[in-house]
Amino acid sequence: MLCARGAMLIGFGAILLLGYTNCSSSLSPRSGASSSSASACPAADPLLSNPSTIDQVVTLINSLPKPLSIDCFLTTLPKPMQVFAVNNAFSAQPSAGVESPRIFILQSNLSLSVVPTGPGRNFLELGQFVVGGQSVKAEVEFPITANLPADLPYTSLLDTAGSTNCRFCHQREAPIALGFAGPAFVSDVVKPDPFRRVTSFTLRQYALACDSNLEAYRCAMLRAIFISGQGRDTDFP
Numbered sequence: 001m002l003c004a005r006g007a008m009l010i011g012f013g014a015i016l017l018l019g020y021t022n023c024s025s026s027l028s029p030r031s032g033a034s035s036s037s038a039s040a041c042p043a044a045d046p047l048l049s050n051p052s053t054i055d056q057v058v059t060l061i062n063s064l065p066k067p068l069s070i071d072c073f074l075t076t077l078p079k080p081m082q083v084f085a086v087n088n089a090f091s092a093q094p095s096a097g098v099e100s101p102r103i104f105i106l107q108s109n110l111s112l113s114v115v116p117t118g119p120g121r122n123f124l125e126l127g128q129f130v131v132g133g134q135s136v137k138a139e140v141e142f143p144i145t146a147n148l149p150a151d152l153p154y155t156s157l158l159d160t161a162g163s164t165n166c167r168f169c170h171q172r173e174a175p176i177a178l179g180f181a182g183p184a185f186v187s188d189v190v191k192p193d194p195f196r197r198v199t200s201f202t203l204r205q206y207a208l209a210c211d212s213n214l215e216a217y218r219c220a221m222l223r224a225i226f227i228s229g230q231g232r233d234t235d236f237p
Contacts, residue, residue, distance in 0.1 A: 041072035041224075049076045052108035054128050054138045054153055055181045061140065062147040070114060070124060070142035071220040074105075080230035082106045083200055086192035092169060093120035099206050100218060101198045103225060106234055111135070114225075116218040126153060127189065129237060136176060136184045137166045151182030158183065191236045200226060200233045 042065050051057045061073060074081075085101040088094065093115050095101040100117040111127040122142050127135040138153035157164040163185065167173035170187035204226040210219035225231045 041069075041075045044076035050078050050107070052110050054110070054126050054136065054184075055150065057110075057112070057124075057126060057140070058148050058150055058153060058181070061144060066145050066147075068142065068144040069220070070122065071217075071224040073124070073142070073144075074114070074221065074224040075228055077105065077112075077229065078107060079228075080232045081225055082234035083225065083231040084192060084234060084236045085198040085200070085203055086196045087198050088193065088196050091120075093123065093125055094118055098198050098202065101203070102192070103203075103231075104192065104236065105225070105231075106237065109237075111237075114221060116221045117215075121217065121221075129189065130176070130186055133189055134172065134186045135189050136180060136186050137164060137170070138182075138184075154180065154182030154184050157185075189237075194236075200231045203231070 044060060045063055048056070048060045048063050051060050060076060061068065064073070064076065082105065084104040084106060086095070086104070087098050087101045089096070091102055093102050093113060095115055096117045100115065102113055102115045102120075105112040105114075109129040111129070113125040113127075114123075115121055124140045124142065126138040126140070128138070129135045137157060139156055140148065140153050141156070157166060159165050163173060164187075166185070166187055170190060173185050173187035176184050176186045203222060207219070207222035207226040210222055212219040
């Protein structure tokens with residue numbers, strides 16, 4: 001899990017930087033990672049393309065043709081995308097500099113985060129906000145080759161203790177019984193550092209200048225968000 005990996009940074013004196021994470025479950029990008037041009041991505045059912053819950057994200061994913069790359073999934077989300085990008089190398093979904101930051105896509109009471117390069121690049125991290133400054137955490141790994149079980153975004157975060165690895169970074173974790181398709185846990189939201197923010201204007205320039213022959217995956221993700229997705233800055237809830 002990415003949260004478990006983030007917790008290991010504590011031993012290296014990085015405890016103050018761990019809060020900008022959600023969770024994921026791989027130390028390195030999988031060899032099956034793929035990317036597509038936005039023009040080749042399938043259109044989504046308009047009734048499904050504005051998810052406001054984790055379970056609705058799964059429904060949207062399952063409605064799309066497979067295999068499904070992460071950039072093609074992103075192109076189905078409402079436009080203009082509302083984003084908050086942060087350059088934080090000590091995140092559990094670490095950025096690789098201002099040109100490849102962690103990008104939060106915010107809509108309704110849902111946060112979706114991605115990163116264009118590095119060990120977290122195949123993961124869509126999800127946070128569904130609830131009352132009291134907390135959210136339910138979940139994750140989905142791409143590319144997706146078959147329909148997802150409804151509970152997979154939740155069970156992928158569970159550890160042998162029956163809790164999630166997110167508890168190492170997000171305090172006050174507790175199970176939440178109703179309203180979710182799997183074993184869900186709620187924990188504190190820790191907002192990304194505004195002083196590490198990378199603006200949508202800057203990332204749009206990187207997207208336009210990106211060389212797909214050299215960095216196909218990164219270029220596809222940036223363009224899905226900041227070109228076809230018309231990404232614009234918003235405040236983090």
